[in-house]
Amino acid sequence: MRIRKSISAVAVVATAAVGMVTAVSGPAQAAWEPPFRKCTSFDQNGFKGDVCVDRVGWGPQEFIGLGHIQQFPSNCAKFRVDVVDPDGTAVRSVNNIPCATGEVGIARYLAELHVNGRAYARLVGFDSAGNTLLSVNSEIIISPYDNH
Structure with a gap:
C-alpha cells in the first residue's frame, strides 16, 4: 500500500x-524577444511617413528595413528600401516598389561581421526618370553584442 x-x-x-x-x-x-525598432519620421517634398530599422534575434542579428508611407507626390514612381552598414554601404535592398501608401518594402539582412552589429534603414523615392525625390535614413540601431 x-x-x-x-x-x-x-x-x-x-x-x-x-x-x-x-x-x-x-x-x-x-x-521571443520583441524586435527593437528605430524610426525617423519625415514630412518633406510632398512625402510623409517614416522609415524604420528593426533588430531581431538573440544570437545572429537580423536587421529589417522598412518604410511606412502616408502621403507621396503625384510624380513619385517607385521606392527603394535599403539596410545600410554605418559606413554607408547598402548591404541589402528591395527596389522597384510602386509608390503607394501603407507599408512599402521590407529589406531583410542577417548580420555578419562586416555590419559591426549596427545598421540603419534608408528609404529612397524616385520619379519615372530615375531622379531621387526623397532619401531618408532611420536612426542607427546597435546590436547588444556590439563591442564598439
Missing part, C-alpha cells in the same frame, strides 16, 4: 513538473 502511494505521489510530482516545464517553455518560445 505504501509503495502504491509513493508511486502515485511521484507520478503527481512528475506530471506537475512536466506541466511547469511546458508552461514555462511554451510561452517563452512564443513571446
Whole structure:
C-alpha cells in the first residue's frame, strides 16, 4: 500500500513538473524577444511617413528595413528600401516598389561581421526618370553584442 502511494505521489510530482516545464517553455518560445525598432519620421517634398530599422534575434542579428508611407507626390514612381552598414554601404535592398501608401518594402539582412552589429534603414523615392525625390535614413540601431 505504501509503495502504491509513493508511486502515485511521484507520478503527481512528475506530471506537475512536466506541466511547469511546458508552461514555462511554451510561452517563452512564443513571446521571443520583441524586435527593437528605430524610426525617423519625415514630412518633406510632398512625402510623409517614416522609415524604420528593426533588430531581431538573440544570437545572429537580423536587421529589417522598412518604410511606412502616408502621403507621396503625384510624380513619385517607385521606392527603394535599403539596410545600410554605418559606413554607408547598402548591404541589402528591395527596389522597384510602386509608390503607394501603407507599408512599402521590407529589406531583410542577417548580420555578419562586416555590419559591426549596427545598421540603419534608408528609404529612397524616385520619379519615372530615375531622379531621387526623397532619401531618408532611420536612426542607427546597435546590436547588444556590439563591442564598439
